[in-house]
Amino acid sequence: MDKKSVGKILSFTSLVPVIVSIIIFFKLRGPDADIYMGITIFSVLSITGITLAIVSWILSKKSIPFSIVGLLGNAFVLIGAFLLILAMGISPQ
Numbered sequence: 001m002d003k004k005s006v007g008k009i010l011s012f013t014s015l016v017p018v019i020v021s022i023i024i025f026f027k028l029r030g031p032d033a034d035i036y037m038g039i040t041i042f043s044v045l046s047i048t049g050i051t052l053a054i055v056s057w058i059l060s061k062k063s064i065p066f067s068i069v070g071l072l073g074n075a076f077v078l079i080g081a082f083l084l085i086l087a088m089g090i091s092p093q
Contacts, residue, residue, distance in 0.1 A: 014049050
């Protein structure tokens with residue numbers, strides 16, 4: 001495989017963590033949800049997605065829109081996880 005096809009595959013793969021995070025968010029919601037497990041899952045998935053988006057951006061210059069969408073989507077998930085950590089730190093026990 002050449003660099004461009006690997007980059008294209010990675011750019012599509014960088015969108016998968018965003019979709020999985022959305023599915024997990026809807027599965028874990030409710031009053032008895034373990035919020036720290038959710039934060040950990042969201043953080044790991046978004047860091048993985050950001051890494052895949054950056055590598056695909058470097059390898060393939062043709063599929064830049066998918067890389068940008070993957071990068072922005074995973075960045076929003078990571079920001080959401082950060083805001084959840086912040087809210088858990090502020091809230092009274």
